[in-house]
Amino acid sequence: MYTISDLSKEYVVNKNKIVAFKNISFDIRQKEFFCIMGPSGSGKSSLLKTLFGIEKPDSGYIVFDGIKYEDGIPSSEFKKIGYVYQNDNLLPWRSVEGNLKLPLEVFGLKGEEWLSRVTEMLKLVGLYEYKDALPRELSGGMKQRVGIARALVYNPEVVLMDQPFSALDAITRNIIVNEFILIWKKTKKTFVMVTNDLHEAILCGSRVLVFSKEAAVKPKIIEIDIPFEDRNADIIFDKRYKELRSELQQFV
Amino acid sequence: MKVKKSNSFLAPFIVLVVIVCVLELLVRLLKISPTVLPTPSSIAVALFVNFRQDILPHLLWTLRIIGLGLVIGIPVGLLLAAIFSQFDILIAATTPLILILVTTPLITIVPLFMLWVGFNPGLRFIIIVIQVVPIVLLNTLSGFLKVPKKYIELSKGYGATKFQTFMKVIFPNALPQVFTGIKLGCIFSTIATISTEFVGGNIGLGYRVVYFSSMLETELVYAVIICIGLVGFILYQLASMLERRIVTWVI
Numbered sequence A: 001m002y003t004i005s006d007l008s009k010e011y012v013v014n015k016n017k018i019v020a021f022k023n024i025s026f027d028i029r030q031k032e033f034f035c036i037m038g039p040s041g042s043g044k045s046s047l048l049k050t051l052f053g054i055e056k057p058d059s060g061y062i063v064f065d066g067i068k069y070e071d072g073i074p075s076s077e078f079k080k081i082g083y084v085y086q087n088d089n090l091l092p093w094r095s096v097e098g099n100l101k102l103p104l105e106v107f108g109l110k111g112e113e114w115l116s117r118v119t120e121m122l123k124l125v126g127l128y129e130y131k132d133a134l135p136r137e138l139s140g141g142m143k144q145r146v147g148i149a150r151a152l153v154y155n156p157e158v159v160l161m162d163q164p165f166s167a168l169d170a171i172t173r174n175i176i177v178n179e180f181i182l183i184w185k186k187t188k189k190t191f192v193m194v195t196n197d198l199h200e201a202i203l204c205g206s207r208v209l210v211f212s213k214e215a216a217v218k219p220k221i222i223e224i225d226i227p228f229e230d231r232n233a234d235i236i237f238d239k240r241y242k243e244l245r246s247e248l249q250q251f252v
Numbered sequence B: 001m002k003v004k005k006s007n008s009f010l011a012p013f014i015v016l017v018v019i020v021c022v023l024e025l026l027v028r029l030l031k032i033s034p035t036v037l038p039t040p041s042s043i044a045v046a047l048f049v050n051f052r053q054d055i056l057p058h059l060l061w062t063l064r065i066i067g068l069g070l071v072i073g074i075p076v077g078l079l080l081a082a083i084f085s086q087f088d089i090l091i092a093a094t095t096p097l098i099l100i101l102v103t104t105p106l107i108t109i110v111p112l113f114m115l116w117v118g119f120n121p122g123l124r125f126i127i128i129v130i131q132v133v134p135i136v137l138l139n140t141l142s143g144f145l146k147v148p149k150k151y152i153e154l155s156k157g158y159g160a161t162k163f164q165t166f167m168k169v170i171f172p173n174a175l176p177q178v179f180t181g182i183k184l185g186c187i188f189s190t191i192a193t194i195s196t197e198f199v200g201g202n203i204g205l206g207y208r209v210v211y212f213s214s215m216l217e218t219e220l221v222y223a224v225i226i227c228i229g230l231v232g233f234i235l236y237q238l239a240s241m242l243e244r245r246i247v248t249w250v251i
Helices: A044-052 A075-080 A096-107 A112-124 A140-153 A170-187 A198-204 A233-237 A239-251 B010-029 B040-084 B088-103 B106-117 B125-145 B149-157 B162-199 B205-214 B218-246
Strands: A002-013 A016-028 A033-037 A059-064 A067-069 A081-084 A158-162 A190-195 A207-210 A220-223
Touching (some): A033 A044, A075 A081, A075 A096, A140 A170, A198 A233, B088 B125, B106 B125, B125 B162
Parallel strands (some): A033 A207
Antiparallel strands (some): A059 A067
């Protein structure tokens, strides 16, 4: 789905140059659940936004869906990419249904088939009864689910998620993460998730790109070779899980 | 999930009744001259007796002017704000002028304006419009410029055009501010209209206040003032009601 080649990006904040990422190369395969993990401020959100196309890299190129882009992914490709924000980012004046319709309106996707997708996605996240509710009437977990439904409504090929569960309390988080893995299995799309939670990265990911807290150290790809049937609450007792966990922990 | 404000009508009403009763008692007990402060009851009587003939035509005229000021002033203010929001230079250049226009008491400008435009009462609404437009413009513009970055990011993420972003994000987000501007516009429109009627002309509620004053018909002076207050109050409440129906997402 993606081939990242020699990508670099830096910021200037208060006259200080901050390197988001430098000369990184990796690829993301179709239909996999790819996790990007690292401590705060390690450039992972920036990388995700570059994969989204709303930020452009300073150097290097990206191959997305078979086409090579040196200047970042153009907006014409945006309808192939879904994005789930850290803080839901729902428009407060639109109902749940209205928020799902927003990308369809902007992309010009009209007709019965798309409207029925709104219904389908709401049912997928279990919020169809709330379709007329305003965001302020929903809990944090519900709003995040709406965000997920919205990311899927225009049937993108890739779904990018920026720490989608970090704003939730531990209990809700647990529930939604597991729902999420089921949604991935059901929709069979490429998922790319940025997280700062070790457990989530191992639970959800088929592969994890780990950033180190030292900017000089190049991020590493670790394969999570635990079969997906075993990805549930009992995973913490799995031997391989513990090994992977300490491996990741050390790197970070 | 609607939050009902219980007794929000009853409480001010009771306070009003209490005040009126206290005033009635005070005026009678202290034997205050009716030319200075008539009893509330005599004001009420004067209001009812003279309403149809001496007050209503002027009330209707004043309403027309206020209405005209709003019907023209609000859309113009909104349109200008939409245009201004696209050009930083326009904003920087005109904001001081607009502020001056808004803060200068209208009564001082009216005589000048009458000199330019003449005494034709039909043209008076132009002054009202001049007062309403800046108020609506300033508030709406403030709303257009203060958009949370995350909503813009959301819009960008869908590759929305500037127009789409304006219609789907910037404008709806600004609606609370737009209504603040509209409500203030109602207030300013009322004040401006009465002010112009004070200064000159022979029709309108403001004029009636001056007239009854000069005739020492103090009960009627108060009666008309109460009418003016009611007009402003009702206008504001109508705008508020509209706001509550449209701006549903802000508590």
